[in-house]
Amino acid sequence: MGRVEPAPCRVIVVEMLTRSTVALTIPVAMGYVPLGAAFGFLVRQAGGDPALALAMSVVVYAGALQFLAIPLLMAGLPVAELAFVTLMTNLRHVFYGLSLRDRLPRGRLARAYAVFALTDETFSLVTSAGRAWDGRQVVMVAAINQLWWVAGTALGCVLGEAVPTGIAGMEFALTALFVVLTIEQAKVARRVFPFATAAVATAIAFAVAPGNLLFAAIALTLLAILAAAARRRRETTA
Amino acid sequence: MSAPGWDYLLAALAAMAVVTFALRAAPFLLPGRWHDRPLVQGLRRDLPPAIMLILVIYSLHGTQWSAWPHGAPELLGVALVALLHLMLRNPLVSIVAGTAGYMALRALLG
Numbered sequence: 229m230g231r232v233e234p235a236p237c238r239v240i241v242v243e244m245l246t247r248s249t250v251a252l253t254i255p256v257a258m259g260y261v262p263l264g265a266a267f268g269f270l271v272r273q274a275g276g277d278p279a280l281a282l283a284m285s286v287v288v289y290a291g292a293l294q295f296l297a298i299p300l301l302m303a304g305l306p307v308a309e310l311a312f313v314t315l316m317t318n319l320r321h322v323f324y325g326l327s328l329r330d331r332l333p334r335g336r337l338a339r340a341y342a343v344f345a346l347t348d349e350t351f352s353l354v355t356s357a358g359r360a361w362d363g364r365q366v367v368m369v370a371a372i373n374q375l376w377w378v379a380g381t382a383l384g385c386v387l388g389e390a391v392p393t394g395i396a397g398m399e400f401a402l403t404a405l406f407v408v409l410t411i412e413q414a415k416v417a418r419r420v421f422p423f424a425t426a427a428v429a430t431a432i433a434f435a436v437a438p439g440n441l442l443f444a445a446i447a448l449t450l451l452a453i454l455a456a457a458a459r460r461r462r463e464t465t466a
Numbered sequence: 467m468s469a470p471g472w473d474y475l476l477a478a479l480a481a482m483a484v485v486t487f488a489l490r491a492a493p494f495l496l497p498g499r500w501h502d503r504p505l506v507q508g509l510r511r512d513l514p515p516a517i518m519l520i521l522v523i524y525s526l527h528g529t530q531w532s533a534w535p536h537g538a539p540e541l542l543g544v545a546l547v548a549l550l551h552l553m554l555r556n557p558l559v560s561i562v563a564g565t566a567g568y569m570a571l572r573a574l575l576g
Binding site: 258259262263266275276277280283284287288289290292293296297301302304305307308310311314315316317318319320321322323324325329332343344346395397398400401402403404405406407408409410411412413414416417419421422423425426427429430434441442445446449450453454456457458460461464 | 469470474475477478479481482483484485486487489490491492493494501504505507508509510511512513514515516517518519520521522523524525526527539540543544547548551552557558560561562564565568569572573
């Protein structure tokens with residue numbers, strides 16, 4: 229008589245977990261695959277290598293920044309300035325980890341990956357109500373979401389080959405993405421102050437330092453927000 | 467314009483990856499209840515939306531406002547994206563239709 233196979237219970241449970249976890253990521257996939265495709269497409273249209281597009285989606289994995297970086301990379305923006313643009317664009321990610329402290333997996337590698345893959349959508353999926361997430365599920369969801377993103381990028385690269393380059397205006401997709409993200413932020417913020425500050429700061433930066441628009445606008449905005457917060461603090465402790 | 471070399475691209479990739487990861491890891495590395503401090507609360511509330519709007523404007527800063535069509539496709543494009551998103555709440559539709567609208571306006575107006 230041969231050796232009895234180990235009970236398949238664990239296998240079935242893992243399978244069920246995997247299947248239902250994948251199902252949970254479908255809403256994210258519906259955004260990530262097309263958006264990733266748009267990214268891969270734009271990289272090819274800008275003359276970039278598909279390897280570059282895929283590398284960005286694997287090691288950077290940050291939507292808005294990836295789109296923003298396309299023209300900057302093609303123009304050879306100095307790495308230090310690129311690092312600064314990255315810092316400014318992804319600053320909001322600093323605040324994501326706060327809500328997730330208790331939900332991360334124990335293992336160091338799994339933990340590091342979960343932190344690495346913390347995107348807007350993964351964050352909102354994991355923090356959405358009605359589910360108790362354990363560390364393993366968080367890692368699996370994060371990994372599956374990134375797979376959707378990379379798959380979309382690959383698809384976009386293929387499509388980018390088929391469509392001729394030089395059709396004017398496709399880069400507007402970046403502006404469109406930012407407009408959508410701004411509206412999403414507005415729904416959460418529900419205040420005029422941050423937007424008024426940003427508009428005024430950008431106008432001043434445009435007049436005073438047009439060559440360093442992004443840096444100047446963000447620096448002014450940062451100061452204004454800190455000043456307002458400091459004044460609120462003084463008023464509440466007075 | 468020739469595509470940038472891989473020595474530059476690898477350095478650029480590393481910079482973007484490291485900064486992004488550092489930002490995502492920061493909350494787990496900073497000590498104590500730093501996030502409860504009022505200044506941080508203020509930043510947390512106001513900085514993300516403000517930066518998003520700055521990025522909208524920044525993405526348009528190459529526009530030739532003084533020459534025909536004086537940024538009309540850009541402004542109308544932004545309005546179209548905003549309108550679609552407020553009405554339909556579908557990011558993909560907003561982005562694709564808005565970009566298509568912009569490209570049509572460019573083709574029409576120049």
